[in-house]
Structure formats: C-alpha cells, structure tokens
Amino acid sequence: MSAVNDTKSNSAVFFLTGIPRQEDVHPWISIPFCLMYAISIVGNSVILFIIKTDPNLHEPMYIFLSMLAITDLGLLIATIPTILGIFLFNSRDISLNACFAQLFFIHTLQCMESSVLLLMSFDRFIAICNPLRYTSILTLQRVAKMGLVFVLRSVAVIFPLPFLLKRYQYCGANVLSHSYCLHQDVMKMACSDITVNNIYGLSVAISTMGLDSLLIFLSYVMIIKTVLSVASPMECLTALNTCVSHLCAVLLFYIPEIGLALIHRFGNSSSHLLQILLGYVYRLVPPLIHPIVYSVKSKHLRARIIRVFIK
Template sequence: MPQQDNLSDSNSTGYAPSVFFLIGIPGLEAMHLWISIPFCSMFFVALLGNCTLLYVIKTEHTLQKPMYYFLAMLAVINLVLSTTIMPKLLSIFWFNSREISFNACLVQMFFLHSFFFMESAVLVAMAFDRYVAICNPLRYATILINSVIGKIGLAALAWAVLIVVPLPFLLRRLSFCRSYVIAHCYCEHMAVVKLACANTRINNIYGIFTTLFFVGLDLTFIALSYVKILRTVLSLASKEEQLKAFSTCVSHLCAILMVYTPVALTSIIHRFGDLVAPHIHILMATFYFIFPPMMNPIVYGVKTKQIRVRVRLLFRGKNV
C-alpha cells in the first residue's frame, strides 16, 4: 500500500522512468539472430554506399552542381537515420541489450523524427531543382547558386528541428506508470506515448498533425513541381527531348517512392492495427529507416553516368 501511495504521488508530479526496455520485434524474439542478418547487411551497404557517394561528389569536379549538392544532403541524412537506429537494434538482436535510458530514448526519437522531416524537405528542394532545370534552364545557374543551396539546406534543418523539438518536452510532462517496456525496437513517439498513464491527447494530436500536415505540404509542393515539369516536357517537339528530360527525374522519383511508400503503408497499418500482426508493423516501420538509405546511393549510382564511372574507377584503385 505505501508503494501505491508513492506511485500515485510520483504520477501527479509527472514521474519519468530512468530507463525503458525495448522489446525488439514482438513475437519474433526467437528469430532475432536470423532477422539481424539482412538488417546488418543493409546497414553495411547503406554506410558504404552513402560514404562513397559523398566522397565521389566531393572529389569529382563535374559533380559540383546543385542537383548533386542536394544529393549529398540526402546522403548525410540517410547516414544519420541509419546510424541512429541500427547500433541499438543490432545490440538487441545480438546481445539482448534492451535497456535504453529515458534521455537516450528522447534523443533517439528527436533525431529520427527531425531527420525524417529534413529528408522530406530535401526531396522538395530536389523537386524544385528539377523544375528549374527543365522549365527555366537558361536561369538555372543564376537561380541555384551555392549561397542559395546553402540557405535551402539550413532552412530544411531549422524547419525539421522546429517541428520536432516540442515532442521531447511534451513527453517529459507525462507520467509513466503502466509499463516501461516499449513494444518496438526503437523509441518511436507514439509507442512511448502509449506507456503514459496521464492525458496524452496533446501528444496524439500533435503527432498526427505534424505527420499529416507537414508531409502533406511537402508532397503538395513536389506534386506541383512535377505538374509543371510534365507540362513543359510534353511541349517539347521530339520524343528524344522528352525522354531526355524525363530521364533526369527518374532517380528523384525513385527516392520519393522509397521514402513515402513505407510511411503511407505504416499509416495504413496504424489505422487498421487490429487486423495486422504487431511484428508486421514494427518490421515495416524499421524497414523505412534502413531500406531508403541503402537504395538511394544504388539508384543514383546506376542512373548517373558520372557517379557510375567515378565509383568504378575508385574501386579499381585508379585516379580520375
């Protein structure tokens, strides 16, 4: 009975636990070692691919262009996203190290959500880059100068931080009394909110609002850019010119699909959560943070001749 009184008192003052415990993949704990093999492989490819891409863009003077600067930003974001989640995930899979401190959980959550919004903003910037290159080619060099690109990158970072920075403070005000076990393999905002015994309406509304409104806003800007691009491309005289213009957008369109498709599927699974096994939801949510970082360098490497040639020479040990 005294313990219950103390618990009640601590809840009324906004008690926060010192540690949480991550389950990993619920229902598949016995298979964690086997699941770690593809995840570890994808993580290694993501690290190698994005680091190689950054090195090639830095050292190859023909790639010192706005499109590749945005691609470098995307590579940095991919590295942050994958390295924020994968070390802890692999420690759960390999060593059953499930404990994570409350502050470390908030930090992980902040980096994951803020860099997701930053990635979305960079995809908007890349759509703008393709719009200017195709619709206003004569002004491309004067519009997207280095200082403008730098300001766009800083604006994307500031935008993402401002969106996400309220989340840790909203969580700190909550009391946690039900359980300290997070039914997830990383500190996802809503998974932590579900553990609270206080009123979580503000957290729920803010989480839904930020995802639907800001991601919806980014997708709207991307769609508008491609509507204008499509009109311009279709006005070109020959099919060869049309195909050449479209080919410059293929890599970006692939990146858009790889980023937003898992988000859409995860949202659908959330909506119909009772019909989907928990491990499917967790695997899909985790897949997002490792699959696009792995695939983006591959897609751009395959579609971009300069990157493809430079990487081939790099791994052959030759200088360009």
C-alpha cells in the same frame, strides 16, 4: 505528490520489440541487418567522398544528393544501437531519456530527408522547365541557404516533442512496437490524456512531410505538363529519365511513411507484425537503395565511382 509523479516518470523504462516469437533466431537475423547497415554506410560515405573531392560534381543536383546521403547516415547511426542491440545482445530496455533523444533525432532527420526530396524536385523542375535560368536561380549560395532553412525548420518543429512526452507518467508495461523509439508509439504508453501530443504530432506531420509531398507532386505535374507541351515523345522520355532516381527516392520514403502512420493510428492487433516489418523497411531500405539508384542513373557519378575502385 508531483515529486512522486516526476520520480515515476523519470525512472520509467521502455522495452523495444524485435521480431515477435523469433527470439531464438535473432542472432541469425542480425546477419542480414549488419550487412544492410554496412553496405548502406559504405555506399552513402562513398557518395559523399566523391562529391566532396570532385569539383565537377559541385553542382546543385549533387549537393542535394550529398544532403540526402547525410540524412541517411544520420538515420542509420540513430537506429543502429537499439536495432543491433536487440538482435545481437537481446538488449530490449531503453531508458526514458535515451528514448526521447532517439526519437528526437529520428523525427528531425525524417523531416530533413523530406525537405531534401522537396529541394531535389525543385532542382528537377528548374532544370526541365526553365533550363536557361538554372545556374542563375540555383546558385551554390542559394542552395546552402535553402538547406539551412530546412534544417532549422526540422529542428524547430520536432524540438518540443521530447518535452511534451516528458510531462507524462509511464506506468504500464511500456512495450514499444519497434526496435527504436517513435513519438506516435511512445505517447501511447502514457497513463494520461495525450490529446495535445496527438494534435501537435499530426500538425507537424501535415505541415512538414504532408506539405512537402504536395509540393513534390505539384512540381512533377508542372514538369510533365512542360515536357508534353514542347517535346517529342523521345525527348519526353529523355527528360523524364532524369527524374527516375528522384521518383524512386520519393516513393521509398513516402509509401512506408504513410503506411506506417496509418497502421499506428488505425491499425488493430492483427496488423502488429506488418507494422514491425514496415518499420524495418522504412528505416533500412531507403539508405541502402539510394546510393545504388543514383549511381546507376547518374553517368558522371557512376564513372567517378568506377575510377575510384579501379585505382
């Protein structure tokens, strides 16, 4: 009997969702999606190229920015095949193993991006609250070690998810809510008790992105407290201005993430379209906006980009 069950599970196919009731215009909708992907990939690649080739930018702040660009590129590459497959070729089906692989990479890169945002907040905290010790605390070797630790953390906590999902049978229509696979979406398709996945998924979210967001919030409380206690109003604005780009990145990441998690767990059928649209915003907007925001706010990076394109 178990052999039969394994066969059903392994041969299951999931069906991805584009934009409901707009199938006839999917080829036209693919145009802005392709443009967003192209701009995001070029923008993040330019950021990486400039940081790598300019020795003056080999500082912790820019190294963290390059980590953010790498995770953004990874998320774009992980979602391109299925999102554009739906809108360009109306290819909605995805095999069980391919779906599990995609959700592993998406969730791992999400955890890594959350970790990078935490490291960037730590960088701003040290730069503003303890500037004299900045270079001694954030050495390049220490930055590399912190990055490696957070990569290993992300892989370790997400690695069990595909194996937990593979235990189940999938015997229904298996229509997912997005154009890509997510753990909280796939587990609802199982014809079994998903309590273990629910508990583990919630534990992972709390111990990674939940903890990271709390530490980011605390770092900004300390930053604001320090700035208000030692600086004039003009100096306060100058100091906080260095945090604007990071705050934009934090809000772009966590607001759609929290909204999507709440809709997945507590939403009803009327919120299905909102869930789909929020999923696209969450996946496509941050990688598009990050290079623009950091290029505008960082005069050194902006000047280097201008020199590259003028040449």
